[in-house]
Amino acid sequence: MEYLERILDTLKDFARKVIEALLGPETEPEVELVPIPVRDRN
Secondary structure (H helix, E strand, O other): OHHHHHHHHHHHHHHHHHHHHHHOOOOOOOOOOOOOOOOOOO
16 A cells, blocks of 8 residues: 555656646745835924
């Protein structure tokens, strides 16, 4: 059973590499900027 799991993991890694080669790496979400309070001097 462990042998089958290793084969499946290898196939998953191979499929991921093929998809990344065709479509590019997975996109990461853009970092949200934290608002910084600014004191207005009148």
